[in-house]
Amino acid sequence: AQSVTQLDSHVSVSEGTPVLLRCNYSSSYSPSLFWYVQHPNKGLQLLLKYTSAATLVKGINGFEAEFKKSETSFHLTKPSAHMSDAAEYFCVVRGNSGGYQKVTFGTGTKLQVIP
């Protein structure tokens, strides 16, 4: 079975402070993990991905995520939030299941950045 849990539906931070968006997953196989961002009325944009290479993954716009197999986590972080980071963020797991790719999205975390 494969699942993704985004632990917070809403996160609010002040501009210039760190961002932490939490994601836990379960998968029967070695999965690939992704973080996507969706701005209002827009499609999804890839922030970063983990595909069994380095466990610390750097993405666009200063975001990074660390794959921790022992904790089955893939939390997204950014040292300093910017107003333009306000959006909804989705953690995604992709894994092989019976020869097919199974894609599971988390329920999303809405990030609010307070000036």
Added chain:
Amino acid sequence: KAGVTQTPRYLIKTRGQQVTLSCSPISGHRSVSWYQQTPGQGLQFLFEYFSETQRNKGNFPGRFSGRQFSNSRSEMNVSTLELGDSALYLCASSSKKDTSAQETQYFGPGTRLLVL
């Protein structure tokens, strides 16, 4: 390279009608997947096409169907529309070489469908 394009961007239909949505993948990408996004259910996988064949299907009724053409462009059709079909429909393409490959998906801007 141009990104994934979807047409139309916005659509209003009434219950009982049918609708066709179109997706043009990134040039060279052979895999196209469709997703439905609603406030209540979040993002849900509809189906995936690779080389004109449906390779994977989510848990949606038969009213939802799709196809892929030889140029990798894909269409999604919903027949007998219901109010609950109102959603943002997202298309994603990837460059994977076979059905089991794990390649990054690139999403289009979506088609927002409103069923009245």
